[in-house]
Amino acid sequence: MQEILDRIVAKARGHARRGRPASYIPALSRARRDLLGVSVFTLDGRTYHAGDHDRPFTMQSISKVFCLACVLKLRGDRAVFALVDREPSGDPFYSLVLLEYENGRPRNPMINAGAILITSLLPGRTSAAKFAHYMRFLEGVLPGKKLDIDPRVYASEFETGQRNRALGCLMKHFGVLQSATEDAVDAYFRQCSVRVTCDDLARMGLFLAGRGVDPITGRRVIAEGHCKTINALMATCGLYDASGDFAHRVGLPGKSGVGGGILAIAPGKMSVAVYGPALDPKGSSVAGFEALEMLSQELELSLYL
Ligand code: GLN
Secondary structure, eight states, rough: HHHHHHHHHHGGGGGGOOOOOOOOGGGGGGGTTOOOEEEEEEETOOOOESSSSSSSOOGGGGGGHHHHHHHHHHHHHHHHHTSOOOOOOOOOOOOHHHHHTTTTSSSTTTSSHHHHHHHSSSSSHHHHHHHHHHHHHHHHTTTTTOBBHHHHHHHHHHHHHHHHHHHHHHHHHHHSSSSOOHHHHHHHHHHHHHHEEEEHHHHHHHHHTTTBOOOTTTBBBBBBHHHHHHHHHHHHHEEEEGGHHHHHHHHHHHOOTTSSSEEETTTTTEEEEEEEEOTTTTTTTTTHHHHHHHHHHHHOOTTTT
């Protein structure tokens, strides 16, 4: 396995030339393009990593998976899916178009509109209280590590995130958003700025590979049905308008973030995290996507074999 990961990192790294770090959040644009890390945690307790697996990066949209897990656990699926749909949007993550046609009801919790809505369902009135609740959940799935936010990335998104504010305002207009717009959007910005490494992220994803149970601690994190729902949403919507391509090339539930991370779950087997900051036009790590494709092929991980 170690030999496979080393070979994949060496081969996939060069693909980063085809991408660029996100620039619409200015603080992300300074990342080094040639970084590539991979980390694998298996359900039976083995861990493997290669390349820049211990470099910190911000979770960005990968946080949507964990915020959804936290809110599903708290509010149950009836309450959540009364407000948000479970269908792919086929549009970019930041799109406003469908939201107006569909009366403020987001297509799914993986696009920004859906994630801002899910964030509005976190307990607490202020963004600080919501974020604190989310962080407690996150630290529960990464025992022993204190997480923090990257203050430069947070400030940069706070200054430039007008599209996300527009999504929040539109949902507030339709009476769908469950808190003050500023609090939901700000808590969303904070959760996007949480710093992790590939090792952290792969560890954090293990409960999603284990039917909702963390195999290392033996603790049930979420109900089995919620785990199934999250994996299904990642498989159908986790890479937005590239979800079909990801299903074809990797064949696993996945979630990308514009910080350069991708989390992929092989249910019943393992959790894999990759990091490479150069992105394709749809906001996924180019080298990370390649690395996951190679890994999925080598280990025959695709669900669609
Ligand atoms: N914070 C980013 C945004 O809202 C997250 C987007 C992403 O990672 N795809 O634009």
